[in-house]
Amino acid sequence: MSGDRPQFAGWAARLRPAGSGGDRWTVSLSLAAQPNLAGHVVQGVPVLPGSVHVELARAAAAATGGNRPETLRHVRFLRFFVVPRDEPRDLRITVTPVPGGREVAVTGADTGIRHAVAHVPDPAASVDAGDDAPPAGQADAVWRGGRALTGDRLYAGMRDAGNRFGPGFRAITQCRVGAGEAVALITGVDTDGAVVMDAAMQVLAAAVGPDRPGTLVLAGADMLHLPGRPVRRVHARLRPEATDGDIVGDVRLLDSGGRNAGALCGVRLRRLSAAAEEKPPPATRPRVVVAATFTAEPLADALAFWLDTLGLDADVAFAPYRQVYQQLLDPDSLLCTNTGPANVILVRASDLTPAVGDGARYHLPEVGDVAHLHEYETAFLYDEIFVRRSYLRHGIVLPDDAVVVDVGANIGLFTLFVHHECAAARVYAFEPSPDAADALRRNVATHGPATRVFEAGLAEADGERPFTDYRNASVFSGFAADAVRDRAAVRAVAGNVLRSVGGTHLTGLHAVLDRLTGDRLDARTLHRKVTTLSRVWRAEGLTRVDLLKIDAEGYEERVLRGIADEHWPAIRQVVVEAHDPDRVRRVRDILAARGFTVVADDDAMLRGTGYAGIFARRPAARSSGPPARRSRRHAPSSLRHNVDDLVRAARRAAETTAVPLVVVLCPPPAPERRDPAQRRRLDRAQHRICEGLAGIPGVQVVTARDVRRAHPVRHVDAPRAEELGGVPYTGRFFAAVGTLVARRILAAGRPPAKVLVLDCDETLWAGRCGEDGPRGVRLEAPHRAVQEFALRQRAAGTLLCLCSRNNAADVFAVFAARDDLPLRPEHLAAWRLNWAAKSDNLAALAAELGVGTDAMVLLDDDPVECAEVRAHRPEALTVCLPSGPDPVAAVLRHLWAFDRADVTGEDRTRARWYRTERDRAAARSGALDFASFLAGLDLRVVVAPATPADLPRIAQLTQRTHQFTTTAARFGPAGLRAALAAGLECRTVRVRDRFGDYGLVGVMLFRVAGDVLDVAGLSLSCRALGRGVEHRMLAALGELAQHRGLGDITVPLTETGRNAPARAFLTSVAGPAPRDGDVLRFAVSAAAAAHATFRPGDEEPPAAEPRSPAAAGPERSGAPPYERIATELNHLDAVVAAVERRRARRRPSLAGPPGTPGDDLERTVAQAWRRILAIDDVGIDDNFFDLGGTSLRAVQLIAELSERFGRALPAIGAFEHPTVRAMAGMLRGGAEHAGDAGQRRGLRRRSVPPRSRAAGEGG
Secondary structure, eight states: OOOOOOOOOGGGGGOEEEESSSSSEEEOTTTTTGGGGGGGEETTTTTHHHHHHHHHHHHHHHHHSSSSEEEEEEEEEOOOOOSSSOOEEEEEEEEEETEEEEEEEEEETOOOOOEEEEEEEEESSSSOTTTTOOOGGGHHHHHHHEEEEEHHHHHHHHHHHEEOOOGGGGGGGEEEOOEEEEEEEOOSSSSSSHHHHHHHHHHHHHHHOOOSOOOOOEEEEEEEEOOOOOOOOOEEEOSSSOTTOOOEEEEEETTTSEEEEEEEEEEEEEHHHHHOOOOOOOOOOOOEEEESSSSOOOOOHHHHHHHTTTTTTEEEESSTTHHHHHHHOOTTTTTTTTOOOOOOOOEGGGGSSOOOOOOEEETTTTTTEEOOOOHHHHHHHHIIIIIITTTSOOOOOOOTOOOOEEEEEEESSHHHHHHHOTTTTTEEEEOOHHHHHHHHHHHHHHHOSSEEEESSSOOSOOEEEEEEEETOOOOGGGGTOOOHHHHHHHHHHHHHHHHHHHHOOTTHHHHHHHHHHHTTTOEEEEEEEEEOHHHHHHHHOOOBBBBEOOOOOOOHHHHHOOOGGGGGBBEEEEEEESHHHHHHHHHHHHHHHOEEEEEEEEGGGTTTTTHHHHHHOOTOOOOSSOOOOTTTOOOOHHHHHHHHHHHHHHHHHHHHHHHOOOEEEEEEHHHHHSSSSHHHHHHHHHHHHHHHTTOOTTEEEHHHHHHHHHOSSSSOOOHHHHHHHHBBBOOHHHHHHHHHHHHHHHHHHHHOEEEEEEEETTTTBBHHHHOTTTSBBBBBBBHHHHHHHHHHHHTTOEEEEEEEOOOOHHHHHHHHHHHSSSSOOOGEEEEESSSSHHHHHHHHHHHTTTTOGGGEEEEOHHHHHEEEEEEETTSSSEEEEOSSSHHHHHHHOGGGOOOOOOOOHHHTTTHHHHHHHHHHHHHHHHHHHHHHHHHHOOEEEEEOOOGGGGHHHHHHHHHHHOSSESOOOOOHHHHHHHHTTTTTTEEEEEEEEEEEEEEEEEEEEEEEEETTEEEEEEOOOGGGGTTHHHHHHEEEEEHHHHHOOOOEEEEEOOSHHHHHHHHHHHHHHHOOOEETTEEEEEEHHHHHTOOOOOOOOOOOOOOOOOOOOOOHHHHHSSSHHHHHHTTTSSSSHHHHHHHHHHOOOOOOOSSSOOOOSSSSSHHHHHHHHHHHTBOOOOTOOOOTTTTTTHHHHHHHHHHHHHHHSSSOOOOHHHSSSOOOHHHHHHHHOOOOOTHHHHHHHHHHHHHHHHHEETTTOOO
16 A cells, blocks of 8 residues: 555544444544545545445454454445535444344444445354355456456546546556456555455446446445455456346455455445435425525425415425535435425535635635645745746646646645646645645645645655654755755745835845744754655556656655656656756756756746756657646636536436426625625536526526515625524525525426416506507506516417407507507417406407416406406406506516426417417318318328427426326426336327427327336327327327237326317227226227328317316316415515414413513513514513424524624523523623634534424424
8 A cells, every 4th residue: 555545444543432332433534534535426426435334344343352354244335425525424333243243334323324234254154255256267368358448448437427436546557358257457455455345346347348337336245355465456257147237246356476365246236326216115295305505494484384375285304404415316315205396405606615624724816715834835836836837838738637746745736736727637746744735635625636645755765754844934844955055045035026026126125034034944853754656656557647746845856766767758747846056957967868858947936046947848748638728717626516516416316306406596605795706706606507407307496696586685694693503594585585496396396377368458558548549558667567578478388368348449559559569469369359248258268279267367457357357267367467667567576377497399389389270270261171171281290209308398298288188197307207217108299280380299108018008198289189190199109019019008098077088089999998996998909009090071070178167166276376476475575474474373381471571681582582483472481492492593593682782692592591581681791601612613513404394393
């Protein structure tokens, strides 16, 4: 084991006893503490490797008593453990005696979830050394005849499939793949069981081959035998059969002489998509699951109110604190197992910027916060490396996939620069100073995870050497330090900096330099490890180095002498900072002798130091990949990587779950909004999320701008609540977000209204056209708003109609005379302009358009007319417009009945189709009979497999088709995608004729069951009904069944009360069907179906009748209260008041009557209690928690009182002072609690446990 490969064999030292029994242990894990774990990534998420679970089990078994076991049996990996970024999470390892040995279980300490379990056999038991594994002598044959893969190519293919392994998990240098087996050469492993096991899993995955792609995870093994012998080769072979969909194989471990070094038998790999289908039973009640990058529980109040108001029977459940990525990717998470009605993700882009951990931080433009040691050094290095780009001079270039060795990395700014410039770079960074190496680790964990950190120096031989560590000038620390030389260099650099700012004749320069450099070279001497570059090269399996950068403070020649002859040709470029002219000359000679073209110069800031930069490159060298094309402004950052990971995770969740996903992009904290550079950076991140999620079926994105537009909130931030409990926003902002989330949930699950019916006088214009004439009516702000709203709805697929008690000539005279009206006659699908009752006219319009009156919305200014329609057509939505521009705009802005989760191409062309339908009607009236009319249509029907782009429209057809449909099931885009992934097949039907395109009007869902084609659903839009399209659909199914050798087609039809046309058609082609409750089971032979033909008669088949008000009434009675929302709940004050009324409750019966506040301070505190607890009365001696208070309510209370009194009240105030009297006394006392800082930190770190909050429950 060399360098910085994760020392997994040392897990025993990390275990902490849990209890006094000696059989339970815990270990804390986070990327901040173990940054190398960031190199094991599944579908964009850092997941604890199965090999580490095994090593934890072996370490715990040894710690419990006995030696470290060599053999484990019945190993199962049950759940992912996602490694947190910053705050550590604990795993508990429990060792339990069982017959024949001990069982070791790895469990989440805070969740109780079992992640892995294994059996450790008794030492006396016979050991199967792996009889099922390939024999030791057979690897050579595979190696000679297999297809060759380099380690880089193997890991690149795994990365593309969703398994990303960082440098610490890459032991394979060469691999040969045969038929169902593979052999790999591994280096740098020695005896580490975890790394060996990772390599074995990777070789087995290579044996699977490219024809079975997918993300693979380790599911278990029958037996692991890891005796700890050195391993050089791994031979993996697939078993011929795969059980339960798993890929099963066996692995033999071999030493350098080809002898047996261990075995892994019955190793199971599982495709992540298959695992995602294994979900627990659904919850007893539907849920809206919320996951957030901050504490979002205050959202529950508004969301529960809206779910209740909208008639959505569901609870609100919150995922654990800051577990967004895990919730999206873990198939057993709350979010991925949710059955509806929706999942919600709340994200602040600022939360996606990784923290660099504790310690000093420095903010660098375009990089972010970095860990550092001395501000002046960091500023100097940033200017040298990022601004002046001092290392990329004299023809030095970096390919996009650069392999870089950074010797003398210090805190890692050059390493970060490489990642900043190159999207796929790998860096090997060496730094012997412990303080600088610590900052280096934190920086690469945050900004450059594809980096191996070695806390060591490079030299000509292995060993341990004295190292001079300058505490206040880390860049001059080194193995060859010289105090006199280094002090002169420090003064020279400082002088150059001062001259660049103040000119060359700066007064008193020497005195200033004395003050600046006085204590810079306070030193300590440490003994630090050194190794050679060639030893690391072999251990890491390097095949090339694109740039070797050396800044070793006088040790440059020794570093170069540690490179073996065999490795020099693979080094393409070298940049060295050399000390003194003689050393510069010697280094130039070494590099020239190795075939490099060499240039030496001194940087302006290094003049007078004796240092010079040496730039060497091979004349004929060509980069291994395309040059890095990213400028510093557009270079990828950790924020961008995290954003991309979030988008990928959300896409995967949308593909594998059947529940709509609402992603809310919340505003960053106020300080970052006020910083122009930070704001631009975070705006770009949010824009990237929006772009990445655009057009994904079932995913809706809500931005902070959307929230402001719907419900402006003056005070968004709650800084004290965020400090106390991670709650960043005010209750009003959460209410605004909850309202918009509920609106999107409703849009995802309910079809929009189809027809907008508009009154004319005082609605489209001010005045009366019959009395004032075309020029007398006025287009004022509220009327323009109505017309523009109507046009927006038309563009999204709504049909526009006029319905007014007027003469038609007077109305159209206004349109003819006025060119300032946005709405034009050609925008209208139909109209009724007469003196009949509007309720009757609505029914006539519905009949003409072929829709139900419950799909219509009437906008009218006259309360009397509105009352008449409500009385006679209650199924229609009637909205009475107020007077004034602002009230009208508010009503239109909150008319939720027209909301759409997706707008399809058919939506956009719906109005045009109705115009062409008039042309068809004219042709029909001129035809001799229906048959000749149909023949003249030139009807063309195309049946084709569904594409991903079709899913929104297919889902729309399943939701909106009522007449010709065989099923009552309704699909959303996400649910449809999940059903298709589970084996359902789909064909689409598109129709056009000589008048125009009908669009995608039909869908056929089916699956093969034995020798039968079972049709799960037939749907055909009414616009194509009765013209023989349904016959062609059945014929296409018949031909498909015959092609697959199937004999029959079954079509179950669920009677809905409105699908009589579908039942009549199936009866005509298949005869009467047996009944099973509400289901008629039609069956027809594949041959008969394939010959289904439409034979039109002289008369057109009767069209299905529009729904009657009686039929539509019950459905309307369960419709959301759209009118109340538009007219009453259209501003935030009304929403907040309604939420509070819903929460309001009476004071519980306590020991005695409530005590009365004695002064203004107690009254102020009691009033805050009543508001936070939503309770009618509070006594001054009532206990906060007896009244229903929770820790979250306590945070809200303390934050409100802190803001009210302008003081930072202690986080534990509600716990130490749980009555109004005591809390008022705390306020009078004035002093902050001594332990408040620690309590604040603890409260902010505390994870919020998963819980489900029923509607109406406090929290």
